[in-house]
Amino acid sequence: MSATEALMRSWNLDVIYITVLLIAALLYLRGWLGLHRQRPERFGPVNLISFLLGELIIFIALCSPLEAASSMLLQAHMGQHILLMLIAPPLLWIGAPGLPLLWGLPPFVRKAGIGPFLASPGVRRIFRVLTHPIFTFFFLAAVLWTWHLPWLYQLSLTSPAWHQFEHACFFWAGMLFWYPVILPYPAQVRWSRWLVVPYLLLAALQNTIFSAIFCFSSVIFYPYYEQVPNAWAVKPLDDQAVAGGLMWIIGSLVMLAPVLIIVRGLVRPKGLTIRQPQAVPLKRLGLGQSHQLPVLQPSAQIGTLGGSMTDTSAIGSPTLRRKRRGPFDLLAVPVVGSALSSLVFRRCVQATFFALALLIMLDGWLGPQVASMNLAGALPWIHWRGFLVIALLIVGNLFCFGCPFVFVRTLGRKLLPARFNWPRVLRSKWLAVGLILLFLWAYEALSLWASPWWTAWIVLGYFIAALAIDGLFRGAAFCKYVCPIGQFQFVQSVVSPTEVRVRELDRCTSCTTYDCIKGTAQKNNQGCELHLFQPRKKSNLDCTFCMDCVRACPHDNIGILATTPGSTLLQDDYRSSIRRLSRRLDLALLALVLVFGAFANAAGMVGPVLEWQDQTAAAWGMSSRMAVVTVGVLASCLVIPVVLVGLATALSQITSINTTPMRLAVRMIFGLIPMGMAMWTCHFIFHFLTSMGTVVPITQRMARDVGLNLGEPAWILSCCQVPPDWLLPLEIFILAVGAVASSYLLYRLALRMTRSTRDAVLASLPWLLITALLYLVGIWTMLQPMEMRGTLDVPLL
Amino acid sequence: MNNLVIHCLSVVLLALIIKTEAHADLGTVRDSKVIEGYECTLFSAPEPFRAGPVDISVMVVNNKTGQALVDCQIDVSLIPTFEGPASLQAPATQEDAQNKLLQAALLELPEPGQWKVVARITGLPDLDQAIELSALVDAFAHLPRWRSIWLWLVLPAIALIVYVFNQICVSSRKQRRQRSSAEAK
Incomplete structure (x- = not known):
């Protein structure tokens, strides 16, 4: 197998990268579809294609064989940096991702989650500083030069964590650098577009100096590339020169081409009438009432790469208002x-x-x-x-x-x-x-x-x-x-x-x-x-x-x-056949047993708990675990939860809660349901993902038993399934989501039963502690050696 | 105050996209030999080398043809230079390597201390002798499991910070509105 052939099989299909890219693509697509229906001239296919291309470039940079090659060839590593810093960011910005990504979010997240941030003057101030051309220019230059210092670069070559941090720096520096150039809709222009010309020329100049050093140096900057074997017989010094050349040529092209486009747009005569800038009220996006997104001024339209050249009339027009539609059915x-x-x-x-x-x-x-x-x-x-x-x-x-x-x-x-x-x-x-x-x-x-x-x-x-x-x-x-x-x-x-x-x-x-x-x-x-x-x-x-x-x-x-x-x-209003939740102690107890039962059920399959059961049974002079399990289940699913709820209720009562203790307890118990659901999910998904292959040999065995031939049972599928690397982070993520959802519900429930925010925080605090306790128990359980149910013991094979 | 929170938040969010576990893709070069035109290199990961899951990989290149050999018989051994744990052995295969130019063995190093890493390469075309690569490596103590997943563990705390900041933004917006309506009156 040639080196190139072997390399082409080296895909780094990282679950996290792919998940993030897919989620971003889906959100963008969802938002773009909605906006395209209302403003096809503003959110056209070019935007969509450009954004998806930008994502594809990131995927190629991080997940393709380029990643594997970057450990052996400086030119491949430089190629990654070029893609992340100079190619992907402008493509993403041309997609004008701001509004489509916002539009793609669920309304609740957009309005209550993101809205207050976007409307905050502080955030807007920081955004203005971060996208100021002087800042973006020097930030890109600093990132570029600093990360290529030999000791720092060497560090990134030996440590995956630093390597990923380096890529994050290049990507975000690139995103900031290209923002003033592209001015993605609905960006606001604060300076003459002519300033983009020296901005890009200076950037190209520093890129030239940087590249020339690599091209013409007789010193190998990164000894790592001397140590690693070279399957392509490229000398390290030549490799370094080629890397510099790539940066020089591609960097210059990418930075100078927009200069020509912008200058062409600026010098082209137009009968443009100057209009007052118009704003897109955030309210129309469901983000608030009194604040506005940055808008394009008439001059801003000329020479921007992200949108059409002359269109300002529709900005802020009622057509941008989302048509009222019912929820997804x-x-x-x-x-x-x-x-x-x-x-x-x-x-x-x-x-x-x-x-x-x-x-x-x-x-x-x-x-x-x-x-x-x-x-x-x-x-x-x-x-x-x-x-x-x-x-x-x-x-x-x-x-x-x-x-x-x-x-x-x-x-x-x-x-x-x-x-x-x-x-x-x-x-x-x-x-x-x-x-x-x-x-x-x-x-x-x-x-x-x-x-x-x-x-x-x-x-x-x-x-x-x-x-x-x-x-x-x-x-x-x-x-x-x-x-x-x-x-x-x-x-x-x-x-x-x-x-x-x-x-x-x-x-x-x-x-x-x-x-x-x-x-x-x-x-x-x-x-x-x-x-x-x-x-x-x-x-x-x-x-x-x-x-x-x-x-x-x-x-x-x-x-x-x-x-x-x-x-x-x-809500605590009347429900058909359920009545008010606050009056359903039985339903609350059912929820409580299911929440704590989730943790008890999962803990029952981990090594330390099983050992403890054996030790306790031995200490009690019993040969089986039955009595210990009985006491354990009753304690963990009923007694401990009831005691904890009683304590939490008593502590919450210290604040000015405007309801009875029983109703308070009943209502707050329902807030714990997401935490319980998260634990059930982690537990069941663990077994499902580690043992789902079991059904194949069982089916083959059953078919053989009734005289059908589906092949010899592949018992290997029932054995020794090692959990994938991403399973534990996924489980912790699910638990974290459950903990966050429960905490949010508990706080909001407390808010409805108190008169002030301070009281709500105090009233919900004991319940939040229960949630935190459950979260930690869940994490501890996940970190223990599991009894691999549904998998075959090796001696049985 | 708001700005400070935003700065902290940005740092945390940025840190979130950095994974902490070390999985070998080459890693640190431990030994290299060129015998009869075959360039063999031994790598180890993570860096720093620690007890726990480790990745020992070997790359064999035929310098005459520029071919990477990925189907050699490579046996990797980890031998402690101190009393206690038993030696570990595993074949290095292309399947276990993320970078398919290499052959890797994934092992679980039980204890910290000095270990001798040995890779024995056989089955090279036109070469009867085996090539042995070796290095003495100091392994640090096992990283507690939570250290490799701590970013996931603190997700609820991050969510809490975001929520608190969200509420600060909401209340400041309310105050601004009240101020402006009072001024209007």
Whole structure:
């Protein structure tokens, strides 16, 4: 293999770089599409192509074989710097990324998150200083010369962290340098455009001096390149000269070409009428009221590279105002929407899950009793849980949509017509709290994840319970009051990004038939079995995404609409079938058990906790962990949380909280849900990503057992899967997002129950400490050696 | 005050885009030999060399043809020069190398101290003898795991700072509005 051939295979596909570039591209594209519809002359295809090209250049500089070559050839390293400093920044600025990136953000982030910063005079002052040509010129020169000092350059060659910092410096110096040249829309011109000419000429001059030193020096500046082997037989001194030559030629071309364009624009005669500068009020971008984005003055238009030459009339015109559109509606998406609202599609999904459940039961009873070799050991505990949290984070409660247990009881209802009402005393979540505690205990005490046999019986038990309860009682009593999976889904789906709700509330006020809850006999559409009256439904609590209401509504007024995750927890108004959150102690306790259960469940799989359980059992004179696990689960999921909540409530009461302790506690507990969800996500995603290959050999084994030939089971896929490098940072990031979301919710909840910001901070402080404690417990758990469930022990191979 | 916060914020955000873990892409040159036209070079990473995950890579170039040889048999050994841990051995392969011009072995160095790094290269065309590269390397103490991910760990604190600054901006905007409306009256 030639050196070049080997090099061309050296792609540095860094997850972080690619993620950042993709997110930026998606945000830009989203914003550009919106702006292009309203201002096609301002946000044209040239902007889009230029921005994406700029991103591509960054990708080439950092992820292509150029990165690998840069360790061996100075000219390759110089090429990287040229791309990052001189090519990518002007392309990005020509894309006029400011407004499209802002427009691409969710409105909440744009208005409440970014808006105050952009409107701040301090930020604007700093931005003006940073983009002042004198500053940008000297900053670029300083970065260029400083980073090429031999000792600093050598440092970047041996340390990846310094290498990345060096690239960041070059990129941001380039971005600042090219800002006054391109003046991306809606930049403000503060000086004559003629000043850009000496600006660029001087920059080209210093670039020439810099390059000439490299070209003509007889001294090798960087001994590192002498030490590393040279696969291309290029002498280090020649390499250095070529690097200087590249910088000289490309740098001069890139800096002098804009001079010609700008001068041409400036000297071209025009019948331009001078208008007063107009501003784009930030309000129109939803960013504030009294502040304005910088604008182009008429003279600024001439000779700018980032926008059209003469257009000022439309700036600030009402056309820039975003047309009021409803939130994103998943049901309005072609194919997906019609599939989700179709009963036939739902039955198909349920039937598929039902078939999988049958396979799980059969394999659990008849297959090998090794979790990683059995469908009942892998599919429910690795794949299903992984999909569960991913679906919750991306859409919502999709499992209940395809629930196989409901499928069976729906069929069974034809034989068992439900005649009774669910007992009034059980119309709460207390039973569910008990069942979830029982499940968390059984999971650890009976090692359910390791027992296909137990798993199969649990699945069967589920089917029997669903059939029996909903066969006897009206409505969806099983889903609403009993099913632990359903309760988990209901609670966690309050942080999902979509919600089943009415599109236009006004239409419901004129509705007299209430089909969404009563159903329509003519169309044989039943209404909501969980008694959620759509106009008064808030959040996904108790919503199974069954779409019965969607099909029943004669006005086609219900959709799966985008919502700000967790925002409905801040409200305490009346909710259909839920009532006020502040009066639902049972629901709050359910949430609390699920939050702390997430941490207890994850901690139960790490080495130190298992060792502690063994040691404690030995100290208690017991041969099994059962008693220790029982005490541990009760303490971690119930006693400790209740004590912590009690303490936090008592401390919060010191401030002037204008509610009762019970209501305060109940409301604040809901604020912890994102933290719990983050931990569940980390836990389930870890198993999913490290063990998802297990299903392949199991399927092959099952096929072989029934006489089909899908090849020899590739058990290697069930063994020794090393977690990828990026998994731990991803898990910590998820935990951090959960902690931040919980903290925000807790503060906002406290703000609603107090009279001043100071009181809100003080009242929320104990709760924030609980969040911080949970975050640290989560981090500690993630850093411990994990019991690799779902993977095969090597001796078994 | 605002400016100070912004400066701090900028530094933190800038630092965020810098990854801290060291993954070898060449790394530090430890030994180099040219035998019968084959130029062999031994690299180690991270720099500074520490207990924990290490990357020992070898590059073999045929100076006559300018070809990089990436399918040689290379056995890497890490031998402690002190009592305690056992020697580590692993084959260096192109799959484990990020830079495909090299062959790398990823090992877990259990303890700090002086280690002898040895790479034995065999199977070179037209060369019967094995080429051995070696170097004595001082390994520093294991970096605590949190040190390599601390930037991720402080994300909530960064979010808190951003939020506090956001609230400062919001309240100052409110004050400005109140002032201007009072002046108007």
